[in-house]
Amino acid sequence: MRNSPTVGDIGEHAVIQRIRERVPAHGKGVVTGIGDDAAVVEPDRGALSVLTTDTLVEGVHFDLAHSSPTDIGNKALAVNLSDLAAMGAAPRHALLALSLPAGWLVADVDEMIDAFLAQAARHRTTLVGGDVTAAPGALVIGVTAIGSAKRRRVLGRDGARPEDIVYVSGAIGAAAAGLASLRQADHPAGPPPEECRRHHRRPEARVTLGVALGRNRAARACMDLSDGLGDAVRRIAAASGVGVQVDAEALPIHPEARTWFERAGLDPVAASLAGGDDYELAFTSPPAFRGRLRHVRRRIGDLPITPIGIVTKEPGLRIRRGGKDEPLPPGYEHFTGVD
Amino acid sequence: MRNSPTVGDIGEHAVIQRIRERVPAHGKGVVTGIGDDAAVVEPDRGALSVLTTDTLVEGVHFDLAHSSPTDIGNKALAVNLSDLAAMGAAPRHALLALSLPAGWLVADVDEMIDAFLAQAARHRTTLVGGDVTAAPGALVIGVTAIGSAKRRRVLGRDGARPEDIVYVSGAIGAAAAGLASLRQADHPAGPPPEECRRHHRRPEARVTLGVALGRNRAARACMDLSDGLGDAVRRIAAASGVGVQVDAEALPIHPEARTWFERAGLDPVAASLAGGDDYELAFTSPPAFRGRLRHVRRRIGDLPITPIGIVTKEPGLRIRRGGKDEPLPPGYEHFTGVD
Numbered sequence: 001m002r003n004s005p006t007v008g009d010i011g012e013h014a015v016i017q018r019i020r021e022r023v024p025a026h027g028k029g030v031v032t033g034i035g036d037d038a039a040v041v042e043p044d045r046g047a048l049s050v051l052t053t054d055t056l057v058e059g060v061h062f063d064l065a066h067s068s069p070t071d072i073g074n075k076a077l078a079v080n081l082s083d084l085a086a087m088g089a090a091p092r093h094a095l096l097a098l099s100l101p102a103g104w105l106v107a108d109v110d111e112m113i114d115a116f117l118a119q120a121a122r123h124r125t126t127l128v129g130g131d132v133t134a135a136p137g138a139l140v141i142g143v144t145a146i147g148s149a150k151r152r153r154v155l156g157r158d159g160a161r162p163e164d165i166v167y168v169s170g171a172i173g174a175a176a177a178g179l180a181s182l183r184q185a186d187h188p189a190g191p192p193p194e195e196c197r198r199h200h201r202r203p204e205a206r207v208t209l210g211v212a213l214g215r216n217r218a219a220r221a222c223m224d225l226s227d228g229l230g231d232a233v234r235r236i237a238a239a240s241g242v243g244v245q246v247d248a249e250a251l252p253i254h255p256e257a258r259t260w261f262e263r264a265g266l267d268p269v270a271a272s273l274a275g276g277d278d279y280e281l282a283f284t285s286p287p288a289f290r291g292r293l294r295h296v297r298r299r300i301g302d303l304p305i306t307p308i309g310i311v312t313k314e315p316g317l318r319i320r321r322g323g324k325d326e327p328l329p330p331g332y333e334h335f336t337g338v339d
Numbered sequence: 340m341r342n343s344p345t346v347g348d349i350g351e352h353a354v355i356q357r358i359r360e361r362v363p364a365h366g367k368g369v370v371t372g373i374g375d376d377a378a379v380v381e382p383d384r385g386a387l388s389v390l391t392t393d394t395l396v397e398g399v400h401f402d403l404a405h406s407s408p409t410d411i412g413n414k415a416l417a418v419n420l421s422d423l424a425a426m427g428a429a430p431r432h433a434l435l436a437l438s439l440p441a442g443w444l445v446a447d448v449d450e451m452i453d454a455f456l457a458q459a460a461r462h463r464t465t466l467v468g469g470d471v472t473a474a475p476g477a478l479v480i481g482v483t484a485i486g487s488a489k490r491r492r493v494l495g496r497d498g499a500r501p502e503d504i505v506y507v508s509g510a511i512g513a514a515a516a517g518l519a520s521l522r523q524a525d526h527p528a529g530p531p532p533e534e535c536r537r538h539h540r541r542p543e544a545r546v547t548l549g550v551a552l553g554r555n556r557a558a559r560a561c562m563d564l565s566d567g568l569g570d571a572v573r574r575i576a577a578a579s580g581v582g583v584q585v586d587a588e589a590l591p592i593h594p595e596a597r598t599w600f601e602r603a604g605l606d607p608v609a610a611s612l613a614g615g616d617d618y619e620l621a622f623t624s625p626p627a628f629r630g631r632l633r634h635v636r637r638r639i640g641d642l643p644i645t646p647i648g649i650v651t652k653e654p655g656l657r658i659r660r661g662g663k664d665e666p667l668p669p670g671y672e673h674f675t676g677v678d
Binding site: 057097 | 371374389400422468486496
């Protein structure tokens with residue numbers, strides 16, 4: 001592998017050719033795939049198109065000392081599929097924009113692309129086009145994902161109503177604990193368990209859950225946790241013109257993350273709420289939708305869905321801990337630090 | 340303006356908010372614009388979606404010493420609209436992914452966004468979403484454009500047939516001459532005319548022409564000249580399984596570019612064929628389509644369309660100069676130099 005030529009050795013067109021050879025010949029709804037000025041796809045009949053783009057930047061979103069090409073290729077698509085899932089949209093097509101430093105090994109590019117395409121295949125998503133350019137410094141990997149949803153099945157952020165229950169999928173905090181250890185290798189609390197680091201390196205988009213919530217009309221508002229649960233709750237509340245009361249004791253904090261936060265002298269609740277890079281979904285659903293939620297649960301295997309709070313008519317975000325109400329800790333900003 | 344705060348001062352969310360405030364409230368086909376996990380758009384009834392993404396990287400595609408924020412914002416969208424035009428697609432929606440160094444002035448970001456949105460408005464394109472992240476070094480601006488075309492109106496690269504006439508719009512070579520002068524400020528041939536530098540800095544996508552060619556079914560194959568006319572002809576020939584014979588004397592080389600190339604001791608024909616960043620369209624059309632082309636000409640004002648060669652049954656790319664056939668000079672590769 002270390003004998004691999006570099007991107008600079010083979011040139012932009014050869015990289016595109018290698019990607020093209022790896023993409024399956026036929027994808028659902030693909031009229032023209034990679035190789036023309038633009039891709040041509042056929043929208044699902046009577047459906048809306050759902051569009052999202054998210055970029056990973058070396059030194060900002062990942063560090064080559066901690067993330068393998070497989071991690072990067074996987075995550076670049078996952079963060080986009082997570083946005084589609086949060087809208088209740090089924091992923092269909094993707095575009096990949098790579099800005100590649102000339103010194104990258106072709107073998108590493110291949111590995112990154114293979115991970116991207118393996119995940120695309122798992123979610124029946126076809127890579128239909130993209131762009132490969134040189135990069136003077138950092139690797140930048142931009143992905144656009146296009147999904148499909150029926151009009152009345154789209155999950156926005158603004159539909160939450162008072163008395164809705166707030167749910168979150170999976171567990172929270174593991175990615176934040178994993179990231180903390182990556183940032184500081186000699187952390188006095190010691191390294192967090194591999195499980196936490198894996199959560200940060202290899203997020204999994206909740207595609208099945210998002211699509212099931214949309215198709216069953218089981219949620220009134222939905223958002224992913226890319227910037228943390230605190231941020232998601234804040235945005236749903238703002239868009240819907242409501243407040244949210246979170247129950248700290250109900251939060252499904254990943255047990256290994258909780259242990260590590262405590263060892264590190266951090267408040268597990270605050271750290272888990274603030275921590276980004278959990279690609280779970282937060283959504284609200286009134287008690288009357290319990291039957292619809294049962295249908296959803298049948299589709300998602302053993303992924304837990306935990307009620308963590310309630311939507312309130314009076315605005316404001318509070319968290320109840322030990323019988324006391326506190327304001328929710330603030331969210332996350334890219335420019336305040338490297339994530 | 341120099342008193343402007345920086346991107347690092349105000350943070351990612353504030354940049355997104357500034358963009359959001361600049362986007363018109365209503366766009367055709369927009370169900371959900373900026374501000375949710377993903378955008379939701381309604382495809383035109385019975386039409387296909389045409390998708391393209393192109394990224395501009397500081398130090399690769401532009402240099403802040405020569406390009407203003409307005410130039411960059413304008414070009415980032417133009418190169419994408421050009422790809423849609425080459426497919427015969429009308430632009431509808433766009434996504435913008437900005438990786439911004441923290442030291443950028445907010446006033447410069449505003450200027451870049453304003454240029455992007457002004458051009459979007461000229462082509463009835465709505466910005467529906469995007470992503471703003473920090474960048475450790477270079478500015479990276481990635482755009483995805485989504486267009487619309489009827490199934491039998493899409494212009495591919497593979498439809499050229501023997502006896503088709505090869506046409507090119509506008510003039511070629513000006514961007515290449517403009518770029519040469521940017522690369523070497525003290526060029527012995529002196530600076531090229533401002534007109535050439537403007538061509539490189541402010542390309543104009545041939546949206547009206549591309550859409551008219553598609554709607555009138557006036558072209559069998561079409562491509563833009565982002566990597567030069569030589570490259571476009573080569574790719575159309577390869578995709579269509581044909582050859583092309585170009586007539587050097589017929590090439591619409593920009594007169595000021597020709598003069599500068601000659602002063603610089605360069606062959607104007609070779610330099611204009613190899614030079615990228617001309618965002619004109621090359622297309623092929625049989626003599627029987629002359630009536631359809633007349634309809635197209637009526638739509639495009641004074642933009643010239645020049646026949647420059649003919650499609651041949653035997654493969655191979657030749658150029659006829661002074662009664663002699665030569666092979667076409669090769670195209671352009673990003674990794675072989677900074678464009």
